[in-house]
Amino acid sequence: MNYKAFHKLSYGLYIIASEYEGIKSGYIGNTVFQVTSEPPRIAISCHKDNFTTSIIQKSKIFSVSVLKQQLDTSIIGEFGFISGREFDKFSKVDFRKSESGVPVILDAAIAWFECTVVKEIDAGSHLLFLGEVGNCDILSDEPPLTYDYYREKYRMLAPKNAPTYIDKDKLGDGKKPEIDEPAQPENPDEKKTDPGHSFTCTICGFTYNPEDGDPTAGIPPGTPFEDLPEDYKCPICNAGKEYFI
DSSP, rough: GGGGGGGGGGBBEEEEEEEEETEEEEEEESSEEEEEEEEEEEEEEEETTTHHHHHHHHHOEEEEEBBBBBOOOOHHHHHHHHHHHOOTTTTTSSSEEOTOOOEEOOTEEEEEHHHHHHHEEEOSSSSEEEEEEEEEEOOOOOOOOBHHHHTTTOOOOTTTSSTTTTHHHHOOOOOOOOOOOOOOSSSGGGGOOOOOEEOOOOOOOEOOOOTOOOGGGTTTOOOOOSSTTTBOOOOOOOOOOGGOO
């Protein structure tokens, strides 16, 4: 099976948000589509493990913010790779409450929709929420961010909970560049310890250099990438180790 065929399906990128009893949550979604024109209804696909999914189930409301093409990728890192159970995603972004009380993200957005859930469908790993649009507006005439642009221009991958997630090993493009072996010193006593090669986060572009370590995470200089804790996160976008190449 050629998994790259899935990349030919067209998607946009959005922030889906909700709130219940004062608890706000949101995530990056790429499965948002209009299903009817009268009444106007939108469907979204949410992983069952997403914190936002449980909030939508309780509140029965959600918002969709359409992201613009040129943006600070940190917003994707925070809303796409960090759980709302552990982090206040709304502390750094501009948002407002809609008439129904649902939070609407304004940062990096060109349009938004406010929806009320009219049906929930179990689709396996994900739930489909069918929402009737109560209000919507345009914030900017800038072009929207598509999944193709996100993948090709920003060189980013989909989060594991995304319905479009594909293990990078299945894509056949995870090859490491060939690197010449360094010359060995003539005197064995002069041989220096090689901490290994640098690794780059495919989400935001941060590069982990073993010689420098990561002081923000308490990782001392000289620590090879392979020796980092399994729960190590990118200091820029909080993506896990599996998103480094």
